[in-house]
Amino acid sequence: MQSSHPYVNIAAYKFITFIDAEQKRPEFLAICKQLQLKGTILLTPEGINLFLAGMREQIDQFLAWLRADERFADLEVKESYSEKQPFTRMLVKLKAEIITMKHPLIKPELGRAPAVQAQTLKRWLDQGYDDNGRPVVMLDTRNAFEVDVGTFENTIDYRIEKFSEFPAVIAAHKDELADKTVVTFCTGGIRCEKAAIHMQNIGYDSVYQLEGGILKYFEECGGAHYDGDCFVFDYRTALNPQLQETATVQCYACRAVVTPRQQLSPQYVAGKSCPHCQPEAVAAPTEASGAY
Incomplete structure (x- = not known):
């Protein structure tokens, strides 16, 4: 399945106190651009919510980077695959709540x-x-x-x-x-x-x-x-x-x-x-x- 659908789509969230979300935003944006990922990441004081797509190696590198932060070490991810990149741009947004x-x-x-x-x-x-x-x-x-x-x-x-x-x-x-x-x-x-x-x-x-x-x-x-x-x-x-x-x-x-x-x-x-x-x-x- 993955061979004919090379893009890996991931969705994940975690509720956790994240008081430095604003300071971390540039880091999230930089790593995603470096790895040529596209999608949306929401950073909030109550945690993180993300939807990203990219090639397998780059997705794995991003998750390794994110899980190096002990707050997200146990982040669970749902995966699916697609033939094309489903997102047109990379956004890292600051919000008050993961879900309002x-x-x-x-x-x-x-x-x-x-x-x-x-x-x-x-x-x-x-x-x-x-x-x-x-x-x-x-x-x-x-x-x-x-x-x-x-x-x-x-x-x-x-x-x-x-x-x-x-x-x-x-x-x-x-x-x-x-x-x-x-x-x-x-x-x-x-x-x-x-x-x-x-x-x-x-x-x-x-x-x-x-x-x-x-x-x-x-x-x-x-x-x-x-x-x-x-x-x-x-x-x-x-x-x-x-x-x-x-x-x-x-x-x-x-x-x-x-x-x-x-x-x-x-x-x-x-x-x-x-x-x-x-x-x-x-x-x-x-x-x-x-x-x-």
Whole structure:
């Protein structure tokens, strides 16, 4: 696979106190340019989030450089491959948060919420309850347009338009989730990790994050208990439970997700318009933060 797809695409994040992010920015930019990498790196006081692509040797050199910083020595990376360089430039950005919650800074290194592994979650969903006999409820922490591409069966979807809405929404529904085990999930772990910690902080007594998110679940369990595909914030748009690119696309004009069925509409013109572009359609989301 790698021989015919020479570019290595990596995605990684880690929540860790990173007070020298501003000072480190020039170093990150210099090493990436030296290695001819392209993509985006977010540096924040609460950690790092990155999406990069380059040749195998250069990617490995970058990861060796990054992991030499003991704060990132255990950084876990998701890899995929492509025939072409999917990014057009190299950006290293400073932000206030890895994923914007607009809430007092959460520091997962002071204590993560419990994580449930994919195989364990599948077993819980098979039997309908966790190892303590509590009913299991799946809670999607992603934006509504992502959920529409696919999600777990019978999941709770509060139709949030951006992650900063999550704290208020989850506080309002606390009573109805009492006596249940709540498993938060997202694409790759960032949002559900932050969400689960926040839920613990406001008094939820049985909450887990799905370790590695939907993509890790697909890798280990396929599509069991899942309907549809998984939206991803890159050129592939959506992956099926076999982690293969699907025919789902994003509209070039309005950035809405356009399913294969919607592509049959006369209003869909590749690179120009789609059914969502019409005045009566709901405005497409603009938040494409790459928040896995």
